[in-house]
Amino acid sequence: MSINSEYDTLNARVLAAVPTTGRRILDVGCGAGRLGKHLKARQPCHVTGITHSRDEAQIAREWLDDVKEVDLDRFSGILAPPFDVVVLSHILEHIRSPEVILPRVLESAAPGATVIVALPNVLWWRQRLEFMLGRFRYADAGIMDRTHVHFFDRGEAFRLLQDAGLALLREEMVGECPGSRFLGPIRPAVDRLAVKAAPGLFSFEFIFVCRNSESGEGGR
Numbered sequence: 001m002s003i004n005s006e007y008d009t010l011n012a013r014v015l016a017a018v019p020t021t022g023r024r025i026l027d028v029g030c031g032a033g034r035l036g037k038h039l040k041a042r043q044p045c046h047v048t049g050i051t052h053s054r055d056e057a058q059i060a061r062e063w064l065d066d067v068k069e070v071d072l073d074r075f076s077g078i079l080a081p082p083f084d085v086v087v088l089s090h091i092l093e094h095i096r097s098p099e100v101i102l103p104r105v106l107e108s109a110a111p112g113a114t115v116i117v118a119l120p121n122v123l124w125w126r127q128r129l130e131f132m133l134g135r136f137r138y139a140d141a142g143i144m145d146r147t148h149v150h151f152f153d154r155g156e157a158f159r160l161l162q163d164a165g166l167a168l169l170r171e172e173m174v175g176e177c178p179g180s181r182f183l184g185p186i187r188p189a190v191d192r193l194a195v196k197a198a199p200g201l202f203s204f205e206f207i208f209v210c211r212n213s214e215s216g217e218g219g220r
Contacts, residue, residue: 010034013172014089015042017116017209022085026050028105029091030067033060040064048080072101082110086212089118092160093148102164106212113212115166122151124204125178143204154200157208166210175203 015035018025020043027036030049033056039045040063048066051057060067068079072095086109092098109115120143121127127143130136138146152160161168177194180187194202 010038011089011118013174013205013207014087014116014118015039017172017207018085018087019114022114024048024081024083024110025085025087026079026083026105026108027064028072028086028088029094030056030060030064032056033063033067035087035089036060037063048083050079072105073097075101075104077104077107079105079108081108082113083108084110084113086113086115089116090120092117093120093145093150093152096149098150099160099163102160106164106166109212111212114169115210115212117157117161117166117206117208117210119152119157119206119208120148121153121175121200121203121206123153123200124175125201126204128201152206154203154206157206161208161210165213166208167213169209169211171209172207173199173203174205174207175199177202 015038018039022043023045025036025039025045025047027047027049030036030051033049036047036049039047047064048068049060049064050068050070050072051060052069052071054069057067057069072091086105088105092102095101106115122143124143138144140146173195175195176191180190183190
C-alpha cells in the first residue's frame with residue numbers, strides 16, 4: 001500500500017484551529033485520516049473524510065466515521081447533511097479549478113459553519129530565490145510538489161475565499177526569517193516579527209479560519 005508520508009502528517013496548527021465545539025466535521029483531502037483521528041480523540045464528533053486515493057481511504061476508514069472516495073476535479077454534488085466544520089488543508093492547490101470546487105464543497109456546510117483553509121505560499125522567500133536564480137523545479141513534496149496544479153500567493157488566497165462567500169475570522173501566517181536558525185532562544189520572536197511585517201514574503205503556509213455565509217449560499 002503506497003501512502004505519501006508528506007501528506008500523512010498531522011498539521012498541529014490546523015488541528016488547533018478546529019473549534020472544540022465542532023460535532024459534524026468534513027475533512028476534504030483527509031489523507032490517511034490522521035487529523036480526524038486526533039479530532040475524535042479530542043472531542044465528541046462525527047468526522048467524514050474525502051480522498052481520491054483508494055489506499056488512503058482504506059486506512060482512513062479505521063479512524064473516521066465515513067470516508068468517501070471522490071475526484072474533486074469532477075465533484076458536482078452535495079456530500080452529506082450540513083457540516084458545522086469544513087477543513088480544506090493543503091488540498092485546493094491540487095485542484096485544477098479551486099474557484100469552482102470550493103463553492104460546491106460549501107454546499108455541504110451549514111450556514112455559519114467554520115471553514116478552515118490551509119495553503120502553501122508560492123512566493124515564500126526561499127521559493128522566490130529559486131525563481132530569481134532561474135529555477136522552476138518540481139519536487140516530490142513541498143511548495144513545488146509535482147502534484148500541485150494551482151499556485152497561491154496571499155492575494156490569490158484572499159480572492160478565492162472572498163469569491164466563495166467566506167468571511168475571514170482570523171489568519172495564521174507560518175514562516176521564518178532568513179538566518180533565524182542561528183539566533184538561538186530569540187529565534188521564535190524574530191520569526192514572528194518577520195512574518196507579521198511581511199507575511200507574503202516570509203510565510204510558507206497560510207491558515208485561514210473563516211465563517212460560511214449565514215444564508216448557506218456561499219459564493220453561489
